[in-house]
Amino acid sequence: MTRQTTAELTATPRETGRGTEIRLESVTKDYGLTTPAVDDISLTIEPGEFMTLLGPSGSGKTTTLNLIAGFETLTAGTISLDGADVSDVPPHRRNLGMLFQNYALFPHMTIAQNVAYPLRQRKVGKQEIARKVAEVLELVQLTGRDDTHPSKLSGGQQQRVALARAIVFEPKALLLDEPLGALDRNLRAALQTEIRRIHREVGSTFVFVTHDQEEAMNLADRIALFNSGRIEQVGTPQQLYAEPETLFTARFLGDSNVFELGRTALGSVVWEGESWAVDPATVSAHPGVPSGCAIVVRPEDVEVAGGRDAVPAGANAVRATVRDVEYMGAYRTLLLTIGERGLFGRARISALRGDYAIGDDVVMWWRPRSQRIVAA
Incomplete structure (x- = not known):
């Protein structure tokens, strides 16, 4: 650490x-x-x-x-x-x-x-x-x-x-x-x-x-x-x-989507077969992309789409299922089950959007510059 x-x-x-x-x-x-x-x-x-x-x-x-x-x-x-x-x-x-x-x-x-x-x-x-x-x-x-x-x-x-x-x-x-x-x-x-x-x-x-x-x-x-x-x-x-430097910081301050990394390669990371791009500016205090790290994405930086064809080029994406929808007044929070491991995640969307319901299969995506790679 x-x-x-x-x-x-x-x-x-x-x-x-x-x-x-x-x-x-x-x-x-x-x-x-x-x-x-x-x-x-x-x-x-x-x-x-x-x-x-x-x-x-x-x-x-x-x-x-x-x-x-x-x-x-x-x-x-x-x-x-x-x-x-x-x-x-x-x-x-x-x-x-x-x-x-x-x-x-x-x-x-x-x-x-x-x-x-x-x-x-x-x-x-x-x-x-x-x-x-x-x-x-x-x-x-x-x-x-x-x-x-x-x-x-x-x-x-x-x-x-x-x-x-x-x-x-x-x-x-x-x-x-x-x-x-x-x-x-x-x-x-x-x-x-x-x-x-x-x-x-x-x-x-x-x-x-x-x-x-x-x-x-x-x-x-x-x-x-x-x-x-x-x-x-x-x-x-x-x-x-x-700019959290460790997973403890990322989790203690605010909600986070956390993906603990498997094998890594220069300029990209792999999670459950998904290859994600890495912006060097998002790597916290580590040369390259080391093992023993995790990707952190805040809920407000996550977008949700109905399918892969709606995900912009260059974005990182993964399949998820909507497990619940929370109305928070100024926004809605989608509670998600992510990937094969059933990772728990969150996405924040406009309160005016009512197009997602419990059980919907979706794709969550984010820009590489919006993620943070920290020590796990």
Whole structure:
């Protein structure tokens, strides 16, 4: 499986922002189990960047966030903030904000008192506290709710209070550990928009942990995709979706039609007797077309025809059978059984098309430039 080099992991499309650079070098956390929870990862998060740590449960993303925060100790490697090594610095001296899924608000305190708490701990003067609390409550759109207690607020409002408290002392960076996981879908979408807006206005570095691919794609400047304690790939949401480097990346982000390859030849691949053309630009990090790879085609890049005579010259094609049709509002998804192995696949077509029904024999086809060849 292809892993990112340090140079690739530290590349970023964004310009330097007002926040803090966070650099992880050969970071490992080993609890003495079969494999380390975090296994020798290197990553640079640029000042002012919104970096999302994405991956399934147990992949190491939350442990990495806790290592950055100082809640966990390193087994090996270093963590630095703006070039200063903080590997042995306790959490309260790293000056990082933290936002959790469970809000962690003090129920006996008002909104204003909850938000002011970090400032009081830092011995900030009363007038300065009042000014900063008013500013941050305006930022999270809770002006006028100063004297309300958390129990009188909705889940989304409580999370806004927790966010205000996490940024009121102007931390070097804000670490967010699945902060929207307890909210319903509509409220989660609304707060995603608010978090993105606040990130732009504050200009700080945000590090956001989630297992939700849509949330990561919506929020992040860049995504670090975790798999079994290591970083599988780092890039913008567009790069990870359109240019996956491994089969894990292709499957984790979005739906994919995946064809694991048999024998290969220069300029073409063979799958169940079908010879398909290869565009060199679609081969991910491999010289030529190696074995042990797979072709990945996104459903929106697949077209469906009634027979081979309707397939354009130069397109790659394979026979399939329609097993179901899903109406998704703006489009329809054809669920397909592909080839002799009965591979499961998808094709996205216009919602206006109703010319395919369950049981229809069809030909699915795509342009070679639309496919991606990745390590299997």
